[in-house]
């Protein structure tokens with residue numbers, strides 16, 4: 001009789017480096033909301049939090065870029081995971097450019113896009129574990 005462990009389909013697992021990088025990117029997006037709250041919320045020194053938000057954006061985009069490299073290196077056979085990780089990176093670049101654009105219309109897209117990015121960032125690790 002065949003052993004269940006030899007006949008079952010191979011488990012499709014997330015890669016720890018990809019999971020860690022996606023997790024740190026998600027934390028970066030969450031913190032961006034905090035820094036925005038601090039510079040919008042009338043603190044004594046909104047300029048500092050504005051700068052923190054700007055540099056936080058650079059760090060978050062860099063983490064998403066590394067997560068995309070990790071997806072291509074370790075999960076290249078998992079097309080939905082690679083595409084979703086690359087999409088997370090692209091949307092964060094768009095988000096950063098919208099933040100830097102000096103226009104109220106851009107801000108009106110910037111905030112809801114951040115929420116869409118957070119949704120993708122939460123969905124991505126679930127998808128990576130599911131296969």
Ligand code: HEM
Pocket residue numbers: 028029032033036037040050051053054056057058060061092093095096097098099100101102103104107110111114115
């Ligand atoms: C809920 C989350 C977020 C909120 C509420 C938010 C809000 C804002 C607001 C109100 C501004 C000022 C825009 C202006 O003055 O014209 C801004 C600027 C900016 N945001 Fe965000 N943001 C969020 C997330 C993000 C994320 C995830 C990124 C990057 C990946 C980002 C990158 C930037 C950048 C680069 C600027 C311009 C900073 C500068 O000019 O020095 N933001 N954000």
